[in-house]
Amino acid sequence: MSRLKIGVFISGRGSNLQALIDAAADPAYPAEIAMVISNRPEAPGLERAARAGIARRVIAEPSRPGFAAAADAALRQAGVGLVALAGYMRILDGGFVAAWRDRLVNIHPSLLPAFPGLHAQRQALEAGVRFSGCTVHFVREAVDTGPIIAQAAVPVRGDDDEDRLSSRILQAEHRLYPFAVRLFAEGRLRVTGNRVAVSGAAAPEEAMLNPLDALASPPD
Ligand code: GAR
Secondary structure: OOOEEEEEEEOOOOHHHHHHHHHHOOOOOOEEEEEEEEOOOOOOHHHHHHHOOOEEEEOOOOOHHHHHHHHHHHHHHOOOOEEEEOOOOOOOOHHHHHHOOOOEEEEEOOOOOOOOOOOHHHHHHHHOOOEEEEEEEEOOOOOOOOOEEEEEEEEOOOOOOHHHHHHHHHHHHHHHHHHHHHHHHOOOEEEEOOEEEEOOOOOOOOOOOOOOOOOOOOOO
């Protein structure tokens, strides 16, 4: 079976990259990581790629078009069919986003369109929402926009601070990203306007409540 080749862009820690590396370690997973590109030479995620024997490129090109041209050439040479942003913290060149339309995905730590941009988990805490979570979406030119492929909802707890909420959302990210990439690789996604149809998938019917058990144990 020939597997879909993915290019992963990182800027930092690379824990989502690691989740994709771990998923692709299973030969039955329908995608493999052909190349990791970082805009920062010191990104710890590069070490993860090295340990997994994956080709790495550092493109520390300050101009957006300069980065895009170098990345585009490297991705095409490697036969990449999907680009996955995994903690890539720069805005991409508009021409690059257009050239890779519907073959370029991102993960973001909120239930988009709520809380785009930086510090999404802090924004969620400040807004007092009962659920936050994470989103994998096709990339469009405006930051953290584009048709949504999959989301995971994470309850916000009364004792959450930014670190605690971030780490529970991150655990959900590590499940969601390999899942969404699998759907793409299996050819199950169809984009129409701002909506993505997923063939052979059903959403749960029931609502979840947060707090769930406030009536179960009345205050003393
Ligand atoms: C992740 O939480 C990811 O969702 C977020 O950066 C973190 C990267 O962690 N991305 C964004 O906020 C993009 N707007 P990682 O480097 O360990 O994968």
